[in-house]
Amino acid sequence: DTAVSQTPKYLVTQMGNDKSIKCEQNLGHDTMYWYKQDSKKFLKIMFSYNNKELIINETVPNRFSPKSPDKAHLNLHINSLELGDSAVYFCASSQDLARLAGGENEQFFGPGTRLTVL
Amino acid sequence: SQQGEEDPQALSIQEGENATMNCSYKTSINNLQWYRQNSGRGLVHLILIRSNEREKHSGRLRVTLDTSKKSSSLLITASRAADTASYFCATAVYGNNRLAFGKGNQVVVIP
Numbered sequence: 001d002t003a004v005s006q007t008p009k010y011l012v013t014q015m016g017n018d019k020s021i022k023c024e025q026n027l028g029h030d031t032m033y034w035y036k037q038d039s040k041k042f043l044k045i046m047f048s049y050n051n052k053e054l055i056i057n058e059t060v061p062n063r064f065s066p067k068s069p070d071k072a073h074l075n076l077h078i079n080s081l082e083l084g085d086s087a088v089y090f091c092a093s094s095q096d097l098a099r100l101a102g103g104e105n106e107q108f109f110g111p112g113t114r115l116t117v118l
Numbered sequence: 119s120q121q122g123e124e125d126p127q128a129l130s131i132q133e134g135e136n137a138t139m140n141c142s143y144k145t146s147i148n149n150l151q152w153y154r155q156n157s158g159r160g161l162v163h164l165i166l167i168r169s170n171e172r173e174k175h176s177g178r179l180r181v182t183l184d185t186s187k188k189s190s191s192l193l194i195t196a197s198r199a200a201d202t203a204s205y206f207c208a209t210a211v212y213g214n215n216r217l218a219f220g221k222g223n224q225v226v227v228i229p
Contacts, residue, residue: 004160041204043161043219055215090160105210106151107217109160 003027004110006091012116013081020077021113023091030096031055032074033107034066037088049074050096081117088112128224137194139223141207142187148212150183152192155204155222164192164205199229 004025013019025032033056034046047066048056054066063079074091091110131137141150149168153161167174167183167190174181180193194201204224208217 041155041222043206043222045216048215092160105217106163106166107161109153109162111160112158 004091004093004108006089006110006113008113009111010114010116012118014118015081015083017081018077018079019081019115020075021089021091021115022073022075023110024073025091025093025108025110026072027093027095027108029093029108030071031094031105032068032071033092033094034074034076035090035092035109037090037112039087043090047074047076078115081115083117086115086117088114127221128226130226130228131197133197133199133227133229135197137197137201137225137227138191139205139225140189140191141220142189143207143209143218143220144188145209145211147185147209149210150181150190151208151210151217152179152181152190153206153208153219155206157203161206194225197225197227199227201225202227 007022011019031050033048035043036046037043046058046060049068051071052068065077068074090112092107094105094107129137147169149166151166152164154164155161165176165179165181167181169185178195183190190207204222206219206222208219210217
């Protein structure tokens with residue numbers, strides 16, 4: 001009954017490889033996010049989609065490409081992985097954009113994917 | 119600028135004691151939220167306080183908001199070992215479509 005799920009939980013890979021992380025939410029939410037948490041636990045938003053439409057695209061290298069096949073899924077593909085990409089990546093969702101704009105935007109987080117680039 | 123900078127960064131207390139942590143921010147906000155992150159897990163929403171509210175309670179949690187000082191505090195009363203976690207504040211600005219998270223407070227409750 002996991003509300004927001006991510007796969008895989010751990011990902012260890014070599015520099016230069018391409019990898020994907022998948023996220024699914026069964027809460028019926030319209031808005032989904034990707035965050036990156038560094039080793040100091042600082043949480044930074046990367047992308048946000050609302051009903052499959054990109055609404056937030058922070059200053060993220062274009063090696064990172066999100067894809068939302070439907071509003072319940074938001075996947076993250078990373079090309080040419082670098083050492084600095086090592087972090088924990090969190091997917092999250094919230095109810096809808098109107099509530100987000102109005103501030104009623106409690107976010108529900110997935111368990112995270114720990115990416116280690118060697 | 120980074121919203122939501124908590125202070126102190128780390129707190130170690132005995133079970134049963136109260137834990138207080140603070141958060142400051144720099145711009146006008148619509149609401150402020152607190153989240154908990156247990157080790158190796160995702161963040162869990164604890165409480166939301168709107169900019170026109172000054173205090174809010176939820177179980178053993180008490181949150182205050184002082185918009186004139188641009189600061190908030192989270193008090194956990196009668197702490198338990200299970201409260202050991204990192205606590206983050208996050209601010210929402212109307213129409214900005216995002217939360218800005220602070221750096222987090224590590225709280226360790228010793229049984």
